[in-house]
């Protein structure tokens with residue numbers, strides 16, 4: 001569902017990722033690697049947020065530089081450490097992102113309830129704890145009808161109950177809507193409740209399949 005061809009990503013002339021050829025099949029994938037190995041760079045590149053050279057193709061059709069709107073409509077991303085303008089509330093942000101992602105009727109309310117964002121719906125995000133910010137970022141990442149959702153450290157700072165509900169949501173989007181997930185975590189064991197399709201190791205500037 002996602003194909004990389006001759007992809008390289010550099011910062012100020014320093015190459016941090018080289019992916020000559022790689023195909024990610026539909027499913028739930030765990031992307032692991034040490035600090036600074038390039039996981040966030042990989043996710044931000046896939047999300048269309050960073051310039052790179054080469055080609056990333058979604059569903060054999062959508063390419064970031066050729067179809068930027070169609071591609072971004074289908075690829076959602078939650079940052080490891082989300083930040084939003086402090087004066088904006090979940091209601092403001094979900095309205096805006098929901099519109100750009102063409103969220104179906106009722107989706108925002110349902111996700112807000114499942115992830116517990118409805119508890120602080122109109123509060124300015126400057127007043128949020130890191131777990132509250134994480135819940136909001138996760139809600140935004142499920143909006144619309146994505147084909148691919150990239151979750152960078154989704155469990156960090158999340159309380160146990162919400163983590164369980166997030167796993168249910170991932171399983172549901174996977175089985176009911178054929179959404180593919182790429183997830184990172186520094187704790188292998190925390191993802192063990194999910195039916196993983198693949199495990200990938202990022203290291204030495206490369207991405208390789210583990211199993």
Ligand SMILES: Nc1ncnc2c1ncn2[C@@H]1O[C@H](COP(=O)(O)OP(=O)(O)OP(=O)(O)O)[C@@H](O)[C@H]1O
Nearest residue numbers: 011012016033034035036037038039040041042080
């Ligand atoms: N904006 C940037 N400018 C320059 N170098 C960067 C930038 N962002 C990341 N890097 C470098 O790219 C490499 C990969 O960083 P990245 O954040 O992708 O790693 P990571 O695997 O997500 O790390 P962690 O597990 O610590 O979050 C590191 O060497 C980092 O210093």
